[in-house]
Amino acid sequence: MHADDLFQRHARELNGYLCRRLNSPEQAADLCHEVYLRLRRLDPQPAEALTNPRAFLFRIARNLLIDHLRQQRSRPVTVPLGDPHLDLESSAPTPESAASSAQAVDGLRTALTDLPDHVRQALLWNRLDGVSQREIGERLGVSERMAGKYIARALAHCRALVAALVVIVVVAAALPWSLWTADARTGAGERRTLTLADGSRVILNGRSAINIDITDQRRRVEVVRGEALFQVAKDPDHPFLVRAGDARVRVTGTRFEVRRRDGTVRLTVAEGSVRAGDGHRHRSLRAGQQVHWRRGRLGEVETVDAAATLAWARGRLVFRDRPLGELLAELRPYHPDRLVLLNNELADRRVSGTFAADQPEAVLSALTQTLPVRALRLPGMVLLY
Numbered sequence: 001m002h003a004d005d006l007f008q009r010h011a012r013e014l015n016g017y018l019c020r021r022l023n024s025p026e027q028a029a030d031l032c033h034e035v036y037l038r039l040r041r042l043d044p045q046p047a048e049a050l051t052n053p054r055a056f057l058f059r060i061a062r063n064l065l066i067d068h069l070r071q072q073r074s075r076p077v078t079v080p081l082g083d084p085h086l087d088l089e090s091s092a093p094t095p096e097s098a099a100s101s102a103q104a105v106d107g108l109r110t111a112l113t114d115l116p117d118h119v120r121q122a123l124l125w126n127r128l129d130g131v132s133q134r135e136i137g138e139r140l141g142v143s144e145r146m147a148g149k150y151i152a153r154a155l156a157h158c159r160a161l162v163a164a165l166v167v168i169v170v171v172a173a174a175l176p177w178s179l180w181t182a183d184a185r186t187g188a189g190e191r192r193t194l195t196l197a198d199g200s201r202v203i204l205n206g207r208s209a210i211n212i213d214i215t216d217q218r219r220r221v222e223v224v225r226g227e228a229l230f231q232v233a234k235d236p237d238h239p240f241l242v243r244a245g246d247a248r249v250r251v252t253g254t255r256f257e258v259r260r261r262d263g264t265v266r267l268t269v270a271e272g273s274v275r276a277g278d279g280h281r282h283r284s285l286r287a288g289q290q291v292h293w294r295r296g297r298l299g300e301v302e303t304v305d306a307a308a309t310l311a312w313a314r315g316r317l318v319f320r321d322r323p324l325g326e327l328l329a330e331l332r333p334y335h336p337d338r339l340v341l342l343n344n345e346l347a348d349r350r351v352s353g354t355f356a357a358d359q360p361e362a363v364l365s366a367l368t369q370t371l372p373v374r375a376l377r378l379p380g381m382v383l384l385y
Helices: 003-022 025-042 053-071 095-114 117-128 133-140 144-171 324-331 360-370
Strands: 192-195 201-204 209-214 219-231 240-244 247-251 255-261 264-271 273-277 282-286 289-294 316-323 338-341 350-356 375-378 381-384
Touching (some): 003 053, 324 338
Antiparallel strands (some): 201 219, 209 219, 240 247, 264 289
């Protein structure tokens, strides 16, 4: 039995076990990733080589858990493998349920956007601000009864769409497998620097993941999610290739960033020159230039302030007259919760400023104090309206 098959078969059970032991879904996910990497290095090939493959997998997990607890100076330092609670039933969130919750939040945002402005506003006033139906009717110039109908209509629409999306994601088994099996990844607010086998360096932003394939004959990296800033060691005989979906980047030695989020890929060049393509079109970029792939299609080259764009690598977020919606998108890799903006008009408000990336709550506090924005904190998410 190969490592991938063994891990995938027991991934949900393993995550539930670690969640119960660590009381932290984020730490459990990280430790699951470490278990996978350890298993892949060992890679027990034939099934006959192991009398109990599941026990072998959980022995690896137990040893890594013990090491983790020791590093955290926690107790107990021994974890029995024969845990009577080691079953599939768990109150801790599994990767599937976490994905479902994320999809539900996106569904809620889509549902609210689809509503007419007056219906959406009635719901937000009533459920977020606690405004009575009578006052809502006065604000909208309708009767109290009509205001109640607006609210009921909005609730029914949101519930139906969110429920449908949750069913779809469960049926599709939305386990983020490509993220779980990535060679290197980061959690919310984490920034990580890697030195590759060829001497190149990569800085990963929060909530990012890459796959690495560096040998004597080839140099390839895949950006699975997030931002990766590359400082490529020069080697004219072996081009450095980066893939992110349909996006292709080719260099021999330079400094550039590849960002992959929300179905869009962005390339920003800080030093040297870069060749970008999508399989049909190609562009040459130099320092201070940027290009986007949208729906897999390569766009036009733009001139940008590369230092401001890549300030995240120094722990800063720099915004100069940019929409609030873009600021929140840039803040999401650093905040542990989902950030959901419910007001499309606010998304277009222009903002400027320099913020510390490791203080996302301070950024939200500054926004609520300087803009007509309110924040409602719920488990796992922050609603801004």
